[in-house]
Amino acid sequence: MAANPNARRFPEGFLWGAATAAHQIEGSPMADGAGPSIWTRFAHTPGMTVNGDTGDVACDHYNRWKDDVALMASLGLKAYRFSTSWSRILPDGTGRVNQKGLDFYSRLVDELLDKGIEPLLTLYHWDLPAALDDRGGWLNRDVADWFAEYGSVLYRALDGRVKKWVTLNEPWVVTDGGYLHGALAPGHRSKYETPIATHNLMRAHGAAVKAYREIGKHEIGLVVNIEPKYPNTQSPEDLAATKRAHAYMNEQYLDAALLGKYPPELKNEIFGDAWPEWADEDYALIKQKLDFIGINYYTRSVTQATDSYPLKAGAVRQKLGTYTETGWEVFPQGLTDLLVWAKDRYGNLPTYITENGAAFFDPAVAEEGRVRDPLRMGYLKKHLTAIRDAIDQGCDIRGYMVWSLLDNLEWSLGFSKRFGIVHVNYGTQERTPKDSARWYSKAIETHGASI
Ligand SMILES: N#[N+]C[C@@H]1[C@@H](O)[C@H](O)[C@@H](O)[C@@H]2O[C@H]12
Numbered sequence: 001m002a003a004n005p006n007a008r009r010f011p012e013g014f015l016w017g018a019a020t021a022a023h024q025i026e027g028s029p030m031a032d033g034a035g036p037s038i039w040t041r042f043a044h045t046p047g048m049t050v051n052g053d054t055g056d057v058a059c060d061h062y063n064r065w066k067d068d069v070a071l072m073a074s075l076g077l078k079a080y081r082f083s084t085s086w087s088r089i090l091p092d093g094t095g096r097v098n099q100k101g102l103d104f105y106s107r108l109v110d111e112l113l114d115k116g117i118e119p120l121l122t123l124y125h126w127d128l129p130a131a132l133d134d135r136g137g138w139l140n141r142d143v144a145d146w147f148a149e150y151g152s153v154l155y156r157a158l159d160g161r162v163k164k165w166v167t168l169n170e171p172w173v174v175t176d177g178g179y180l181h182g183a184l185a186p187g188h189r190s191k192y193e194t195p196i197a198t199h200n201l202m203r204a205h206g207a208a209v210k211a212y213r214e215i216g217k218h219e220i221g222l223v224v225n226i227e228p229k230y231p232n233t234q235s236p237e238d239l240a241a242t243k244r245a246h247a248y249m250n251e252q253y254l255d256a257a258l259l260g261k262y263p264p265e266l267k268n269e270i271f272g273d274a275w276p277e278w279a280d281e282d283y284a285l286i287k288q289k290l291d292f293i294g295i296n297y298y299t300r301s302v303t304q305a306t307d308s309y310p311l312k313a314g315a316v317r318q319k320l321g322t323y324t325e326t327g328w329e330v331f332p333q334g335l336t337d338l339l340v341w342a343k344d345r346y347g348n349l350p351t352y353i354t355e356n357g358a359a360f361f362d363p364a365v366a367e368e369g370r371v372r373d374p375l376r377m378g379y380l381k382k383h384l385t386a387i388r389d390a391i392d393q394g395c396d397i398r399g400y401m402v403w404s405l406l407d408n409l410e411w412s413l414g415f416s417k418r419f420g421i422v423h424v425n426y427g428t429q430e431r432t433p434k435d436s437a438r439w440y441s442k443a444i445e446t447h448g449a450s451i
Helices: 038-043 061-075 099-114 143-156 171-180 193-215 238-259 265-274 280-286 335-345 374-392 435-445
Strands: 014-020 079-083 118-124 164-169 218-226 227-229 292-296 301-305 313-315 351-356 399-401 422-425 430-433
Touching: 014 118, 061 099, 061 351, 061 430, 061 435, 079 313, 079 399, 099 118, 099 143, 099 280, 099 301, 118 143, 143 164, 164 193, 164 292, 171 193, 171 238, 193 218, 193 238, 193 265, 193 280, 193 422, 218 301, 218 351, 227 238, 238 265, 238 280, 238 301, 238 313, 238 335, 238 399, 335 374, 351 374, 374 399, 374 435
Parallel strands: 014 079, 014 399, 079 118, 118 164, 164 218, 218 292, 227 301, 292 351, 351 399
Antiparallel strands: 301 313, 422 430
C-alpha cells in the first residue's frame, strides 16, 4: 500500500523559517551613527579570527536587506529569525537612541511582513556594545537594567509587528567562549568571571522579560544551545563526567530561567569557590514566565572523564561517525532525545528549533548556477525527521529555523565555514540558492510531506 504522504506532515501552523544574526551578515557595523560592539573590537584584534576576517562587510545585508527579503520570499520561507545590533540602536549601550539604527530594523520588519514572512527578533546575539564592555559588560550587575532598557526601546518601536521575541541567544556560548576559554569576544579566560557573566546574563534575561510584560502584548522566550551527552563507558568516572557536562551545558540556563535555580554540579563539581552565592531576589528576577523556548541543536557529545579545566570532561570522536566541517558529529537521534528530555524536565513548553544546520565543504557555483550540497540536504532531512519523531512522542514543537539562510561570518572561524542554504560570493556579494535551499522550499511547500 502506498505510503500515506500526509503521515509525515508537520502539525498545522508549524513555522518554517531560517535564521541569521546581525554581526554575521549585516556589515557596515559603524554606519549611520552606530557604535562599535565587542565583536567589532575583537575581530580587529590581530590573531582573534581566521584570516583576520571581520564583520566590516560580511554579507552586506545592511545594504542588501530588501533583496534578501525577496530571496526569502522566493524560497517560500514563512518566518525569519534575525538579531538586532544593540549598538546600532543605542551606540553608547544606554541613553541616546540612534533613530537611523532603529529605522533599519523597522524597514526590515515591514518588508518581511509585506512578503508574508513572520519576524522572530533576537535582542542579543553576542554583540555587546563596546561602551558597555568598558563599564564591565556582563560582569557588571547594572547590565540587567541596561539590557531591559535596550529591549524596551525595541518593544515600543516594533511590538505588534514583531510577535515573537527572544532575549538571549545561547548564553552558554557567551560565557564559555567569551569568559572561560577566551575564544570569543570579549576574550576573557577566567573561572571566576564565568559564573558572574552567567548570572548577569540570566538576570538581564529576566529583566528584559519583565519589561516586555509591561510593554509588549505578544510572546517572548529564551534560546539555548543544548547538546546531549552520552557516557563513553559506564565507568564511574565517565558517568560523573557526563553528568557534569550535561549540567554545565544543558541544564544550567534552562534550570535558571524555568526552575529558578542552577544545577548543584556547577558549584559542587565544576566551579567550587569560584561560584558565588546569589541572593534569592536574583532568582526571582531570573525565573520569569516564558511563552516559548528556542533550542539550537547541532550535534551530540560522547563524553569521557578528562583533565580539562574546569569541567574535567571531554568528547570522544566516534570512529564510525560522520562529521561536519566544524568537527561536529551528525547525530539526529540526539535531537529527538533532547527534545523529549526538555519536555519531561520543563513541562512541554512550546518549543522552536531556532537553529539547526551544518557546515560542509561546498563546491563552487557550477556553470548552470547550481551549488550541489547533498551532505547538507541529508543533514536537514535527518534532523527534520528527528523533530517529527519528537512530535510523535508528544513534544510541542512549533517551528524550525534552518541555520543559516546565508553563508556568513562564523565568528572566530571567519568566512572559512559555510552554513548557508544560500551560497554567498563574498567578492561580488552574489547570492545563489544551493540545492538544499530548493529542497527546503519543497519541504515547506508540502509541510514536511516531501522530506
Ligand atoms: N558554529 N556555529 C554555527 C552557529 C553560529 O553561527 C550561530 O551564531 C550560533 O547561534 C550557534 O553556534 C551556532
